[in-house]
Amino acid sequence: MKICRAPGVLVTYALGSCIGVCIYDPVLKLAGMVHIMLPNIYENRRDNIFKYADTGIAETLRKMEAFGAVRNRLVCKIAGGAKMFELGDNSSIGNIGARNIDSVKMVLSKERVRLLKADVGSNYARTMFFDAATGEVTIKAYGKPELKF
16 A cells, blocks of 8 residues: 655556555545455454455555545545456355455445546456546556556
8 A cells, every 4th residue: 555645656566356446635636555455354364454455445545534635535446356267166266356346346335435437357467557646547458458547
């Protein structure tokens, strides 16, 4: 997780089943990005809370508010959540991307943060750039046209 003000750019690489969550306060030009790896933290885990949708997003919001962000101004854009591997047993591990998408959307709704745009799902990895000056997200993926939103 990182936070910056304009004119900074935040980047997260190789979003496969992971989700890049970009949260923006357009008045302050304050940008926060968290790289979510799993839908939720398990009881009594003591590792990096930013890896999990349920704890990572909430903590990112808390830190952004400490820098002056106002909750009702915050908007969000997300990318990732791909199904990177086909596993024959139809296990939830093979579809962790879909579980991550659902969890991130649920947490954003619970935290009252508007989700403006999403580039999620499919079967390819993405790199995400987040411009703190404009709130614009750029997605680059091998063999795909660059996407800006």
